[in-house]
Amino acid sequence: MPDRSASAPGTPFTALPDPARAGSIDGIVERLRMLKLWAGDPSYEAIKIRVNAGRPAGELVCKSTVAYCFRPGRRRLDTDLVLAVVAALHGDAGYVTQWRQALRVVGGEAEATTQVRVVGGLPPEHEGFIARDDEVRRIRDAARRPGGTAAVCAIEGMAGVGKTHLALHTGRLLAREGIVEQVLYVDLRGFDPDPGRPPVDPAAVLDGFLRRLGMSGRGIPHSLKARAGAYRNLLARTRTLVILDNAAGPDQVRPLLPRTPGSLTLVTSRRHLGLRPALLLPLAVFTPQEAVAFVRRATGGVPAGADPGATSRIAHRCGCLPLALSLLVGHIRNTPDWTLTDHADRLDDRHRDRRLDSGVELALSLSYRHLAPDHRRLLRLLALSPGRDIDAYAAAALTGSGRDTAAAMLADLCRHHLLQEEPAGRFTFHDLVRTYAVTKALDEDRPADRHAALTRLFDHCLAVAGTAVSVLYPADIHPIPPAPPTGFPAPDTGSPELARGWLDAERPNLLAMVRFTARDGWPAYTVRLAGALHRYLHNRCGTEVVTMHRQAVRAARQTGDVSGHAQALADLGGACHKLGRYGTAVKHLRQALALFRQTGDVSGEARVLIGLGVVEHRLCRYDKAAGRFARALDLHRQQGNRIGEAQALANLADVDNRLGRCGSAADRFAQALVLCRQGGNLDGEAGTLGGLGLAELRLGLVEQAGEHLKQSLSLYRRLGHRTGEVIAWDNLGAYHRRLGRFPQAGEHHQRSLSICRDIGYREGEPRALNGLGETASAANRPGEALLHHSSAAVLAVELGTADQQARAEAGLGRARLALGEAGLAAGHFRAAVALYRRLDMPEADEVGCMLSSSAPAST
Structure with missing residues (x-):
């Protein structure tokens, strides 16, 4: 370990900075600048050369990128680059590890600043x-x-x-x-x-x-x-x-x-x-008159007792602070045999016992001391829970008690104004009460007891989450390993509606639990919680999902859990793919593939091959995608995994559809549909029905196509699968357009686009926009079509989805031609043909004919 008091030879008066004291991103940047001085203040060019030494060509950084690391006022940091800069300035492995830990802490804080309601x-x-x-x-x-x-x-x-x-x-x-x-x-x-x-x-x-x-x-x-x-x-x-x-x-x-x-x-x-x-x-505290008026109004009917000035003494001992008075009033209401004089005398006694800093602590201390020991213990343990609120089942797990006992104690704590009850049987703290209770927990509960209580809570949430996700997805390709029984009461999650209701209510708390376990030394729970939530959160596209899986990756690496590391990387790759971050997704998926092969996990290998194939498909690399899917199909068949076999078949059929091999696509979708129904895989059935309907639509089997596309949408909506809904609405838009029902087609494409934007599903937007543009063209509204296709083209280029870019160029060509702008139309058609031919897609011939017909008008 480096000597904290040491100075670099060239800068004898500059101490080696301690990153653990940073506390924020600006603090990290400040200490990075100090480290640069400690190292002799080398130029950014010199640091860049050191950072790039030994890096592959595709990962080299420029001088301005290095310099940006030292700029204050940042909201995010490139952790890997900062660590590389630290290593370039002072290569001690232990010191770099301290920076990694500091960046982990600060990074968690940066993510938390974006969570707001x-x-x-x-x-x-x-x-x-x-x-x-x-x-x-x-x-x-x-x-x-x-x-x-x-x-x-x-x-x-x-x-x-x-x-x-x-x-x-x-x-x-x-x-x-x-x-x-x-x-x-x-x-x-x-x-x-x-x-x-x-x-x-x-x-x-x-x-x-x-x-x-x-x-x-x-x-x-x-x-x-x-x-x-x-x-x-x-x-x-x-x-x-x-x-x-x-x-x-x-x-x-x-x-x-x-x-x-x-x-x-x-x-x-x-x-x-x-x-x-x-x-x-x-705003000041209440005046004595206001404080007395508050207590009198709130305690009407409570006798004054021997001292007519008891109310004034109560107000004085609470410092006339509104919160303290409110809490004390709750205590007065819960002691019906006491007079106001009794309460004032008790406050005087407490004041003599110990000098308190504020009326808040006085009121809280009085309320706390009046509680039964088991109520006090529950209050302390509740304050340790990472989530914002809690229900009676989780409270029972914390205390190791029965659910009814916990519920009764929670109600009592509400009557004492130490908890607040919210809808649906959930309970939360005022922040000052939580602070007080945490302090009491640290003072009165042994570390081992606090650790045991949180372990019970995490075990409870892990078990219920696993059960709920399994109910929602009973035929998942990669089922969640069952959590060991906890012996504590659990809520009913036996139906999909109840399971989804519990997961939706607990989602903020479960994500907070992942953050807490990652930050406070529970890495094994981070990995297990993130893995249990993966399937439920898979169809959400928020950055919170990416953050959760990043925390799981770090935790698995920290514990040396190779299998958990592979699963977390695969989950992270899938989450990045949903946000359209294809390059990052491929990086994580390839790392996961190597680990699955290292551990001999054939099922995991097949899963990642499907994930890589899907990304290749999105990037229109159809041959590579088909190769990935075919290999996954072989592995699933070797394992006897019929659900995985169905998924691989459906993905191969998707490639057939894109390349115009609609007969082969329909056959493969039909095979996959049988397997999905045999295995009870409703999610897979919904996707397969949608693909089959599209293939049938292109084969001219319009009536069959419409039926299958409607069934797909119905299933996705029943499952709450939002990204699936995006595709289903868009497919139905194409179906209605084929039948000349342009208003219905436009409504369906707009629904698809709206869901994309609501859930952050960027890769679905160009497809929906192109659908809107094609519908507008078919309805003879070329100006509107121009707007939709232009937006689709910009997004497709940004995402790297060349098929949607080609589709947008073709749509722009049709719109320009309808507007009498044949020269501009020909330019768009040429761009579309070039893209379609590069992708080996059949649309190249169709658009080529439009280009030929527009050529005379362009001369």
Whole structure:
């Protein structure tokens, strides 16, 4: 290990930087710059030469790429390149390992900053809002300000002072009075107690706001500046209230300010933000009079007892802090035999026992001490759970108790205002209560006991997730290995509806669990959880899925689990493919293939061959794709895997379809359909029906084709398979176009496109756009066709899907020809013919005829 106090020979006053102290991406960059100084401040050219030494030709980096690693203000880092730069500056293996760990921690934080939930409305109002009349009046006056200028109100104050209460209460008044037309709300997590939930990236908030305002996922710009501009444009000429709750600082807030006439923004923060708002409301604790009024109103009917001034003593001991008073009121309501004097005396006793820093801790401590020991233990263990909320089954696993016992204790904790109950029997913390409970857990529970509790929780979630996924996909080619029985009660996931309901409700918590286990030393659970969720998440196209599988890859590598490493790489390759990242997908799949062959896992090898073949197919490398599928078919048949055999046959049939061999395609699809139905593989059946319908449509068997295409869509929708729906809607659009039903065809292609953009399924967009363009041309709307095909061409080039690029060029040619622009049409036709001939696709002859017919008009 390098000596932390050592200095490089050329720079005796520069210490070797410790990456573990970085804490953020900017911190990493700062320490990288320090390392450069430590190493004698070599030029970027010199570093580039060292980095490139021994690299293959296809992976060489340029000087500007190296220099970019040292630039502050980044949101993402190329981990591999940063490590290469570190090794070039100081090649000690132990030191590079420390950088790898620091990058892993910071990378997890960067991903977490993009996880945010925006709301088009206001959360439920909790009881307890009183007074603040002057602040409410001033906010309402700002909203009614003549001239329609944008107004920003900053509500600032300490934790628990009621900032959010004030913003939400006033927001509801403004909405009821019609002063605002719509509301956007977001918790910016400026001071979340969980280090796994850092302040939200404003770019992620804008993404959510734009979707709430009706912008499709595909239309959302990439840069922060462009997103802010689009957001402000959409809010123009509207009366919108934006509530930015729990802000960390001004840089997080500024891009989210509408700055459009008629808008009102309420920002809450524990810090002074320096925004120069139209209205600044530094919120103090209640006055003694307000605090007393709150307690009296909330405890009506509770006798005062011997001391008529007991209410004043209670307010004083709680520091007049609204949150502390609210929590104490909950305690008072749950002790019906006590008078207010009893409660005031108890607070005095607690104050003498120990000097407390705040009314919050005083109220929490009082509520906590009043709980039975098993309730206190449950509260502590709940706070350790990585997820945002929890149900009674998971609580039972944490404590090792029965479900009914856990449910009763959860209800009691809600009555004590230490938990909040949400819909569908789920429970969550106020962030300050969670912080308090975590501290208590660290103080009062042995590390071994905390570890055992979390192990029970992870085992429970792993077992239920595995069962639920198996119910949804009973005939999966690669079934999930059954988790060992936990002995704890589990929710009913015995039907597809119940299984999907549980997975959908728990998805954020399960993803948080993967992040937690990867970050906090549970790598084996990271691999198993990600593997169990793979099939359920396979048809989602979000970056959260890619992140989960990346964490599993790192965890498997860390534990030396070669089989788990291979599975995680295969899952990661599939997730990258769904996002259209074909080069990255191939890299991961090839690594997985090598590991599967190393371990002799024939089933895994066949799985990856199918994945590689699908990517080759998307890139129109049909011979290579067919070779991969044929080899996978042989392996599946050797293993007797009929479901895998059906998948390989269907993929070979897809290649036949693309190359115009529709008779062969129909035969193979028919064989695959029999195997899917015999094995109960509904997912495979849906895809095979769609492919068979397309082959029949091209063979002129229109009635049969329509029936099979409709069955495909019905199955996909029943399964909740969104990417399958994309293809099914698009296929039905082609079917209706063939029958001359142009309005129906356009509607179906538009449905396909809308789902693509909603779920981020980029590779489906060019296909749907081309379908819309061909329908518009057939309906004699060449101008509309031109727009759709132009968009398809741009996307196809970006994704590298040459078949859709050729299809778009042919469509542009038809549209130009219909518009009387024969010269331009001929250029598009020539580009399409060249692409189709390179791909050896039969469309080359058809488009060649159109080129010939357009040639005379172009001279």
